[in-house]
Amino acid sequence: MAHFVSLERYVPLPEDDIEYLYAAGNGTARAGLWGFKDGTTSCTVKVVAGPGTATGKELRGTAVQVWEFTGLTAASRIQAFSGDRPFTGVLEVRIAPAASTLADQNATLLSGNDPAERAFIQGSPVPAVPLTSAIGDYAHAPKMGMIRGLAVHITGGIAAANAWKGTFETRQASAHFVIDRDGDIVQYVAASIKAQAQGPGNSHFLSVELVGIGNNIGACQTMSEAQLNKLRQLWGWVREQHKGVPNRLAWSYSGSGKALSNALTPLYSAMAKKLAELPFCNGHSDSISTCIDSWGLSCHYWLDNAVKPCPGIGVIGQLPQVLGYARVRVDGDEKFIL
Numbered sequence: 472m473a474h475f476v477s478l479e480r481y482v483p484l485p486e487d488d489i490e491y492l493y494a495a496g497n498g499t500a501r502a503g504l505w506g507f508k509d510g511t512t513s514c515t516v517k518v519v520a521g522p523g524t525a526t527g528k529e530l531r532g533t534a535v536q537v538w539e540f541t542g543l544t545a546a547s548r549i550q551a552f553s554g555d556r557p558f559t560g561v562l563e564v565r566i567a568p569a570a571s572t573l574a575d576q577n578a579t580l581l582s583g584n585d586p587a588e589r590a591f592i593q594g595s596p597v598p599a600v601p602l603t604s605a606i607g608d609y610a611h612a613p614k615m616g617m618i619r620g621l622a623v624h625i626t627g628g629i630a631a632a633n634a635w636k637g638t639f640e641t642r643q644a645s646a647h648f649v650i651d652r653d654g655d656i657v658q659y660v661a662a663s664i665k666a667q668a669q670g671p672g673n674s675h676f677l678s679v680e681l682v683g684i685g686n687n688i689g690a691c692q693t694m695s696e697a698q699l700n701k702l703r704q705l706w707g708w709v710r711e712q713h714k715g716v717p718n719r720l721a722w723s724y725s726g727s728g729k730a731l732s733n734a735l736t737p738l739y740s741a742m743a744k745k746l747a748e749l750p751f752c753n754g755h756s757d758s759i760s761t762c763i764d765s766w767g768l769s770c771h772y773w774l775d776n777a778v779k780p781c782p783g784i785g786v787i788g789q790l791p792q793v794l795g796y797a798r799v800r801v802d803g804d805e806k807f808i809l
Contacts, residue, residue: 473506473514473551473558479612479674482532486764487674490617490713492562493663496569498523498543502562507536509553519561521546565663573613573664574603580661587712588661590648592704597648599658600636605645608665608673615663616674618713619763620721621706623770623790624668624678625692625782627685632657635680643667646678648705654697656705662712672763672774677709681782689735690807691783703793706768715766718794719751722765724773726757731780734803739772739780741801742787751794768793784808 476487483503494500507514516525516538523543530536540549549562565587570576580588581599590597607613624646626635632651639645639659646668647660660666668678679702683692694702710716723743727736747755753765762773768790771781785808788799 473504473509475549475551475559475562476503476505476535477612477614477616477674478503478537479616483535485534486760488617489562490615491565491663492540492543492549493614494540494543494564494566496567498541498566500540500543500564501528501537502540503531503535503537504551504559505535507534507551509558512553514551514553514558516549516551518543518547519550520548521564523547523564525549573607574601577601577603577606577661577664580663581658586708588663590656590658590662590705590708592656592701592708597656597658598633600633602636602639602645602659604640605643605667606660606664608667613664615665615677618677618709618716619675619766620677620716620769621709622669622672622676622678622774623702623768623782623786624680625683625685625786626680627683627691627781629682629684631655632682635659646680648677648679649682650679650698650701650705651682652695652698654695654701656701669771670775670777671759672769675763676769676774679705681786683783683786684809685780685783686809688807689731689780689783690809691780691785692809693783693785694789699789699792706793717767719753719767720746720790720794721767721769721773722753722762723747723755724757724759724762725755726759728757729772729778731778735780735784735807738784738801738803738807739787742784742799742804743773745799745801746787746791749791749796749799751791751796780807
């Protein structure tokens, strides 16, 4: 089915789908229409509500046409048509704040009280420490695509939730949220902006770092009870804001292509397969792309090609508890839990 995609890649893929069209403060935006041909008929894109105009531009590959928009407001809605027949769903427009840089935009969004941008837990916005760098992922496509879930990470070190700005900006790696061992949560990146968290999974999964230690053989702490409770609340906010996100685990990565160690790689595969047997998991795959294309609660290991044991075998086994189910264990995992 035809749908709108980001222009993150020069030739977008069908999985580059977007949830919203983010327009600049002056009402301009660009997006691709994947599957723009209905047989031999080229589809047209129209502003079906609110102000604005849509203009067809260049083709990228054989499946995508770029469309340029002007005069948009938050009341504008976009849809593609084959003749007079709707050929996509209606795309909502959101207007980025008037800011000279992405860092300014992040600071503006996190100083506001829009629950689409700043997490609300128990009726209050979470504290924010806006990053000025290590955000946006791609300079020409810094906004999130279709949000499919939340990815869980572990910091590998101990500090308070509000103490990670320097680390993120120095390492040029970040997450939307940090939850420390006491259950305190801080937001660093607005929800419409990509964090630099899980490589190819950045566009479609919000991210949260759980404060916890790890060692050089890949053993990590599990979540504290306070962290688990706060993560459940954050997961509730994600699902409230993105109605299509199910209370399920996303596809788990069961491949052997990540050479963690002779002991740890098979253990992660065994965990993935055991989780996939349960009714609240979508399945397992040896393809990172398949895991990214799935929906639900996920983790760094399932979404990135990087050879890292993040968030740890113990935390992965706790992911069902976030959904309201029992923890899962596999034989031998105790050797890699601190």
